[in-house]
Amino acid sequence: MKANKKFSLVVLAAVAMIFVAWPSHLPAQAATADSAGAKRWSVQVDKVDPGDVNLASSFQIAIYENLFDELDKTKTFKQVLRTGDRNATDVPDLLILKTTVEKYTPGSETRRAVTTVSGATKLKVRSQLCTRDGKVILEQVVDGNVRFFGSNLRATHNLARNVAKTIQESPLPQPSQEPTSTPAQTSEVSSILAEQFER
Numbered sequence: 321m322k323a324n325k326k327f328s329l330v331v332l333a334a335v336a337m338i339f340v341a342w343p344s345h346l347p348a349q350a351a352t353a354d355s356a357g358a359k360r361w362s363v364q365v366d367k368v369d370p371g372d373v374n375l376a377s378s379f380q381i382a383i384y385e386n387l388f389d390e391l392d393k394t395k396t397f398k399q400v401l402r403t404g405d406r407n408a409t410d411v412p413d414l415l416i417l418k419t420t421v422e423k424y425t426p427g428s429e430t431r432r433a434v435t436t437v438s439g440a441t442k443l444k445v446r447s448q449l450c451t452r453d454g455k456v457i458l459e460q461v462v463d464g465n466v467r468f469f470g471s472n473l474r475a476t477h478n479l480a481r482n483v484a485k486t487i488q489e490s491p492l493p494q495p496s497q498e499p500t501s502t503p504a505q506t507s508e509v510s511s512i513l514a515e516q517f518e519r
Contacts (some may be wrong), residue, residue, distance in 0.1 A: 359495050362399040362411045364450070375505040378425070382473050383445070386480030387419065394488045413495035417456070418448045419483070422461065440465050441475040447483050449492070457493055460486050479518060
C-alpha cells in the first residue's frame, strides 16, 4: 500500500516537472491556440462589377470602400486587402471577394423625405468568396437599401454592412492547418517522460 502511494507521488511529481520544465513549448502553444483561435483567412476585396446594371461609378466606388471598411470591422479576417495590393501575393490563405451588381433602383431623397413610403434606393448584389484558384466557397445574394432619410449613397453602406454580416455569420472552411508541434518536439517530450519514469 505504501509502495503504491510512493509510486503515485513520484508519477505526479514527474508530470509536474515536465510542465514546469517545458513552459515555452507545451503551455505556450496551448495559450497561443486559445488566444488566437482557429487559423483565419485573409481577404482581398475586388473592384465591384456593375454587371448589366447602369450604375454610376460613384456607387461602385462607394460599395467597394464600404465593403472594405465593414469587413475590417468584423475582425473575421486576419487581413483585409484592396485589389492590386502587392502584399497579397505573399499572403497565405487568401480569399477574394467578388461583388456583382444584379439590380439597382435609384430612388429619390426628396420623395423619401416627404412621403417616407416611396422613393427608396435599392441595391442587390451577388457576392462570392473565392480561393486564389477560383473555387467559390461562399456565394450569396444580398440587398441594401435606404428607405427613409439619408442620401442615396447610404444604400451602399447598408449593403456593405449586410454583406459583411452575412459573411461573418456563415461557416467558412478552415484554411490549411499546419501541425502544432514538430516531430522533434514530440520526441523530446517523449524522452523526458521516459527519463522521469526511469528515475
